[in-house]
Amino acid sequence: EDKVVQSPLSLVVHEGDTVTLNCSYEVTNFRSLLWYKQEKKAPTFLFMLTSSGIEKKSGRLSSILDKKELFSILNITATQTGDSAVYLCAVEAIETGANNLFFGTGTRLTVIP
Amino acid sequence: GAVVSQHPSRVICKSGTSVKIECRSLDFQATTMFWYRQFPKQSLMLMATSNEGSKATYEQGVEKDKFLINHASLTLSTLTVTSAHPEDSSFYICSARVHLNTEAFFGQGTRLTVV
Numbered sequence: 001e002d003k004v005v006q007s008p009l010s011l012v013v014h015e016g017d018t019v020t021l022n023c024s025y026e027v028t029n030f031r032s033l034l035w036y037k038q039e040k041k042a043p044t045f046l047f048m049l050t051s052s053g054i055e056k057k058s059g060r061l062s063s064i065l066d067k068k069e070l071f072s073i074l075n076i077t078a079t080q081t082g083d084s085a086v087y088l089c090a091v092e093a094i095e096t097g098a099n100n101l102f103f104g105t106g107t108r109l110t111v112i113p
Numbered sequence: 114g115a116v117v118s119q120h121p122s123r124v125i126c127k128s129g130t131s132v133k134i135e136c137r138s139l140d141f142q143a144t145t146m147f148w149y150r151q152f153p154k155q156s157l158m159l160m161a162t163s164n165e166g167s168k169a170t171y172e173q174g175v176e177k178d179k180f181l182i183n184h185a186s187l188t189l190s191t192l193t194v195t196s197a198h199p200e201d202s203s204f205y206i207c208s209a210r211v212h213l214n215t216e217a218f219f220g221q222g223t224r225l226t227v228v
Contacts, residue, residue: 034216042119042206042219043157088156101147101208101217103156 003027004091006104014112017079021107023089024071033065033072036088038106043088046074079111115141117209119220126197126227134192134223136207142187143209147217148180151204160205163190197227 007022025033032050036043047056049065049072056063060079065072076083086106093102116139126132136146144165149157161171161182169182179201181193190209194201204224208217 036219041122042222045216045218048216090157101157101159103158105156 004089004102004104006087006089006107008107009105010108010110012110012112013079015080017111018075018077019079019109021074021076021087021089021109022071023073023104025089025091025102025104026070027091027093027102029094030067031092031094034090034092034101035063035072035074036090038086038088046087076109079109081111081113084109084111115139115209115211115218117143117207117218117220119207119223121223122221123224124226126225128198128227129196131193131195132197132225134194134205134207134225136190136192136209136220138188138209138218141209141211143190143211144187146184146190146207146209148182148190148192149206149208151206151222157206160192194225197225199227201225202227 004025013019032048034048035046037046047063052065052067060077063074086108088106089104090101118137118139120135124132146163148160150160151157159172160175161169163169163182163184165184165187171177179195184190204222206222207220210217
């Protein structure tokens with residue numbers, strides 16, 4: 001059965017701290033791994049990773065994928081209160097007709113001033 | 114990035130009535146749209162995959178006669194919750210993608226409350 005596991009489930013840090021969020025997966029016919037940030041409503045896209053070892057960066061956020069060990073990490077440096085959100089990891093599997101996204105349960109990050 | 118508009122953002126309906134939720138891709142054509150349901154403090158659960166011009170593919174355990182999905186055009190998919198019950202109260206989100214090699218963009222979600 002395909003699954004995506006995120007850790008930790010929740011995390012509380014102080015502003016300025018650096019955090020690392022983890023996502024491991026077991027998916028048949030892996031195509032890509034995606035990270036989303038979810039605040040009050042719908043998730044917003046952060047990164048799409050398809051190749052191992054290539055770091056993607058956007059400001060203070062970065063992410064990397066290890067297809068051999070089947071995991072990805074999302075790093076946030078110099079955290080700010082605006083980073084408080086649920087971070088979702090999703091893995092895309094190739095299936096006939098369309099590609100399905102399997103979501104992890106998310107990591108709830110709280111950044112304290 | 115691409116914009117997906119979902120409407121309404123919030124709806125309250127009486128038990129036994131039907132509710133329609135619209136998902137539109139505003140600046141791109143989406144051959145495939147996805148409908149998700151999210152319970153409090155839980156992740157997104159895929160309900161169905163909607164392909165333009167064909168019948169939706171439902172995930173196991175999702176009643177296709179209760180959750181009617183129509184994808185009549187490349188920019189619009191609708192989810193109709195028929196004969197809604199309080200247990201259908203949830204947060205429903207759609208997503209759309211330009212093609213299979215791109216990320217999925219999400220609508221803002223619809224909070225459905227059945228009373």
